[in-house]
Amino acid sequence: MLTLYSMPSSGNSYKVRLLLALLGRPYHHIPCESQSPELQTAKTEGKLPLGKVPALHLETGEVLSESNAILWYLASGTSWIPNDPLDQARMLSWMFFEQNRHEPVIAVRASLRSYPHLADEATPELLEELLVSGNSILDLMEHGLQGQDWFAGDTPTIADIALYSYTHTAEDRGGFDLSPFSAIRDWLNRTGALPGFEPLTGPAHG
Template sequence: MILHDFLESGNGYKVRLLLHWLQQPFTLVEHDILKGATRTPEFLSSKNPNGRIPALELDDDPVSPGPVLWESNAILNYLAEGTPYLPTDRLARARVLQWQFFEQYSHEPYIAVARFMRHFQDMTPERTALLETEKLPKGYVALNVMEKHLSQNDWFVGTGPTIADISLFAYTHVAPEGGFDLTRTPAILSWIARMEALPHHVAITSRATP
């Protein structure tokens, strides 16, 4: 497998982390999204027409390349099929999807975007105002939903880690880089510690492969 990625990306990190959990060998190909590397005609035509990472080539044969899968949560579901990280029970699988949709619509647009703004952009007065009036308040709403759940559960679905946890961990554990104070959410901090203590854990900027 070939993973097209940008190391600072939480979405790319989701895939890398699961590949490490599974001990699945892969080749990492980095693209500098800040310089438009995923917007080239070649990338758009052969990797992802939406011009984003991660994109996972499912076969590393240079002569007859396999299909390319994009969108981080779709990749997680593909890779986790048949593993303990994606339940077979119908309702439990729906719960995994529930949290993944929550991550994409109620979590990532605020927590991940706040991090991108502070981490990669110049904080103009307009961006500062957007951060303070929208990104931080709505991000805390999402964190509070997670906090309520984790105050009564160790994991998001069932009694062990699933790809629902990976989907939410990726940007939550670096939320302080976007200005979020996680000391307000002690259950989230305990969950982060549990995630980081799992076998084969790797940091978001690690280039290691299994």
């Protein structure tokens, strides 16, 4: 059986749990919350090759790191990766965007507002800067969803899962106002209605 080391509060970890739920794949879960002894143990026992969660341990003993690479592996051979190379490239483009531009702003603002150990870094100036840049990221997503239900192609792909993770908590955790972004709000509702969907239930961090 697959074993997933993941952080209950974290969007990067939630992506993987969400895809496993949507695929109906059973797995053994080892929760490693931020600042917890379990996270430290996983690190010292060498369970996290890149030092971060999520990490997926396969039945073969191989270990995969990086949430979006894990999504790719789990989705291989399923409809969550489109067949058309152009749609695949579009999907990857949104997934790189998610890691390079979305997560460092929208997730970071949520983390600064939620994790007690980051409170000292959460200055009003930094929160304002992240609010402005986060709104421009949301604008790009809103534009990307014009005339289409999903980010890459006609059906949901792992790009939707990658982007859903930190966007659906952007209001309550990140302090963003999604009311001007109607295409994003419709897409969030569409994603939340997928068969097998599981909500993020970890504590309100990150």
